[in-house]
Amino acid sequence: MSDAELRAAVERELPGVRADLERLVRIPGIAFEGFDHSHVERSAEAVAELLRGCSLEVTIVAAGGQPAVIGRRAAPPGAPTVLLYAHHDVQPVGDLSQWESDPFEPVERDGRLYGRGAADDKAGIMAHVAALRAFGDALPVGVVLFVEGEEEYGSESLERLLAEHRDELAADVIVIADSANWDVGVPALTTSLRGIVNCFVEVRTLDQAVHSGLFGGAVPDALTALSRLLATLHDDAGDVAVAGLTSGDEATVDYPSDRFRAEAGLLDGVRLIGTGRITDRIWTRPSVAVVGIDAPATGAAPNALVPAAKAKLNVRLAPGDDPKRAYDALRTHLEAHAPWGARVEVTLEQDGDSCVIDASGPMFEAARSAFRTAWDGTDPVDIGLGGSIPFIADFQRLFPEAAILITGVEDPYAQAHGPNESLHLAEFARVCLAEALLLSRVAARPVG
Template sequence: MTEADLRDAVTRVLPGVTEDLIRLARIPGIAFAGFDHTPVERSAEAVADLLRGAGLPDVRIVREGGQPAVIGRRPAPPGAPTVLLYAHHDVQPVGDLSQWRTEPFEPTEIDGRLYGRGCADDKAGVLAHVAALRAFGDDLPVGVVVFVEGEEEFGSESLEDMLRTYRHEIAADVIVIADSGNWDIGVPALTTSLRGLVNVFVDVATLDHAVHSGMYGGAVPDALTSLCRLLATLHDDAGDVAIPGLVSTAASPLDYPIDRFRTESGILDGVDLIGTGRLVDRVWTKPTATVLGIDAPATGAAPNALVPTARAKVSVRLAPGDDPDKAFEAIKSYLEASGPWGAKVTVTLEQGGAPFVVHAEGPAYDAARAAFRTAWDGVDPVDIGVGGSIPFIATFQELFPAASVLVTGVEDPDSRAHGPNESLHLGEFARVCLAETLLLENVAKFVRPAAG
C-alpha cells in the first residue's frame, strides 16, 4: 500500500478507534491486591473482542497464575517477518479522587485531550495496535502477534512464566513495546534506555514494646525517629544518592530545559531540584532513592508513647548497566549498617527489575525512525531515556536475542500517567496510530525474517 493509502486508511478508522478507546477506558481494570479483579477479566474480554474484530484469526485469553493476558496472532505472508506488538490493559488505582477534574473512569475530552485513568497508560497503546491492524485489513504485510498483558502496573509477576510458556507462539523478528512516550508534543521519540528497580522494605526496631514518651523519652530512641534519621542518609547534601556501589552513567546529549522540567513536574516555586550534573543524567541514568510510604501510627490516633518498630518502603531506581541483585546487596548492606543509635535495621526485597539499554541501530530502527518522521510531517525522532522501569523487557531480550526491541508509546510530558488527571493528547494519538501503521509497512520492506 502507498503512503497516501495508509494515511487515508488511518484517517478512516481513527474515529472508531477513539470510541473503542473510550469504551475500554471505562473498565476499571486494577490488578492491585485488595481490588475487585472482575473488571480486569472484563477488560481482557474487551481486548480479545477488539483483536478479533481487527482481523486476527487466533485470539486467546491466557494466564499463568496471575491476571489475564490476551494473545492474538496472524501468520506472516511467505517470506515476511513477524512483529510482536505489546501493550497492557490493566491500570493504576485512581488515588485521591478530589484531585481529579473529571471522573477517572468516564473518559472526557477537554481541549483536545482525553482525560481518564488508562487513557494514556496504556489502553491507548492497545488501541494504537488495533488502529494499525484495521488500517491494513486483510492486507497485512507482516505476521503479527499482539500480546496485551493484564498486570503490568502491579509488577508483571506472572509475565515471565507466560512468556516462557508461549515462547514459540509469540516469537518475532521485531518487538514493539508501546508503553513509553515521546519527547514533546510534535516531537517523536524512541526510548533507548530505562532505569531498573529495587523496591525494599526497611524495618527499624528499638524496643520490644511501646513505653511512655515522658517517662523514657530523652534516653530511649523511638523507632520512628530512628527510621527518619536512617532515611535521611539516603542522599547527600546535594541530593545525590549516597548508597555506595550503585552505577551511574551518562545520558544522550539532549538538552532538557530546567524551566520546562519544572513546569512538567509541577514542582512548587521556591523548591530546589536535587542532585548534580546534567538534568537528563539525573532523571534517566543516575540512581534515585524515594521513600514511597511509612507504616506508623496515624496522627489522629497516636498515643504519647515511644514507637517500638517502624517500617518504610523505599524505591531505588537503577541506572542502565546496573545489576538489580548486586544493587540490592549494596542497599541492604548500607542501610543495615547505618541504624542510628544502634537501632536494629532489617532490609527485605519486595521487587527487583533489570534496566534496559539498546544500541538502536539496524533495519528495524531505521524503519521506525522513517515511520515517525513521516507521521510527524518531517520532524526527526530523537532517542531518549526514561527514568521509569519496564523490567520485563530484559526477558524479551533473553528469549528473543535476535529480535529488535523498539520501545515506543503515546504519552507526552503532560500525560500524567499514574497520577490524577491522566490524559491523552488526541492529536499525538493520531500520529502514533499512523506511525505504527507505517512501521509495519517499513518492516515488511526492510527487515529479513529470522524468528523461530
C-alpha cells in the same frame, strides 16, 4: 499501500478507534490485590473481541496470574512477523478527590481524553488496532499481538507466559507500546530504562511504646531513628550516597530546567536535588525515594515514644546495574548506618532489570522514517526513561535476534499513574499513523 493511502485510512478509522478506546477506559481492570479481578477478566475479553475484529486468531491465556490476550495473523510469504505489545490493566486511581472527573468515565477537555488507562496503556492497545484496521486485508507483515493483564502489578507471571507461548510469540521485530514521546510534537524511541528495587526498612528501639515525658531525652524513639537513617541515603546536594550503586553512560540530550520543573509540578522555591544534567539524574543514575511510612497517624498519636517504624523505599537503578547486587548494597548501607544501635531489618519486595537497547539497524531506521513522516518532518529523539519496564529483559533473553522498538503514546503531561491521567488526542492520531507506516516500512526491509 502508499503513505498517502495509509494516512487517509488511519484518519478514516480514528473515530471508531477512539470510541473503542473509551469503552476500554470504562473497565476498571486493576490487577492489584484487594480489587475485583473480574474487571481484569472483562478487560481481556474486550481486547480479545477487538482483535477478532481485525481477523486475528485469538486466545486468552494465563500462567497463574491475570489473563493476557494473544492474537495472531500469519505473514504473507517471505514477509517478516511483528510482535505488538501493550497491556490492558491499569493503576489504582488513588485519592478520588484529586480527580477532576470520574477516572473510569472518559471525558475530553482541551484536546485531551481524561481517564485512568487512557494513556497507560489502553491507547497503546488501540494504536495497534488502528494500524491493523487501516490495512484491512492488505496487511503486509505477519503480526502477533500480546496484550498483558498485570503489567502495572509487576508482571509476575509474564516470564512464565513468554516461556509457555514462545513459539506463538516468535517475531522478527518487537514493538513495545508502553513508553513516551519526548514532547508534544516530538516523537521518541526509548533506548534505555532504569532497573528497580522496592524494599522495606523497619527500625525498632523498644519492645513497647513508653511515656515520652518519663523517658524522652534518653530513649530514642523509632520514628526519629528511622528519619535519621533515611537521611543518610542522600548527601547534602541530594545525590544518592549508597556505596555500590553504579551510574551509566551520560545522556546524549539535555532537559531544560524550566520545562522539567513545569512538567514535574515542582512548587516555587523548591530546588531540584542532585548534580549534573537533569537527563543524567533521571535516566542514567540511581535514585532513592521514600514512598511510604508506617507510623502512628498524627490525629490519634499519643504522647509516647514510638517503638517501631517502617518505610518503603523505591530505588531506580542505572541502566546495566544488577538489581540483586544493588539490593545487597542498599541493605548493607542501611544496616551500617543504624542510629544509636537501633535494630534495622531490610526486606525485599520486588526487583527488576534495567534495559539498554542498541537502536541501530534497518528496523530502527524504519521506525525513525515512520515517525518522521507521521510528525510531518520532525526527527525522533532517542531518549532514556527513568521508569522501569523489567520484562523487556525477558524479551531480550527469549528473542535475542529480534529488533526491539520501545515506543509509546504518552507525553510529559499525560499524568500516567497520577490523578487526571490523560491522552493528547492529536498526538495519539500521529502514533496510530506512525505504527501503520512502521509496519509498511518493516515489510520493505530485509530481516536479520
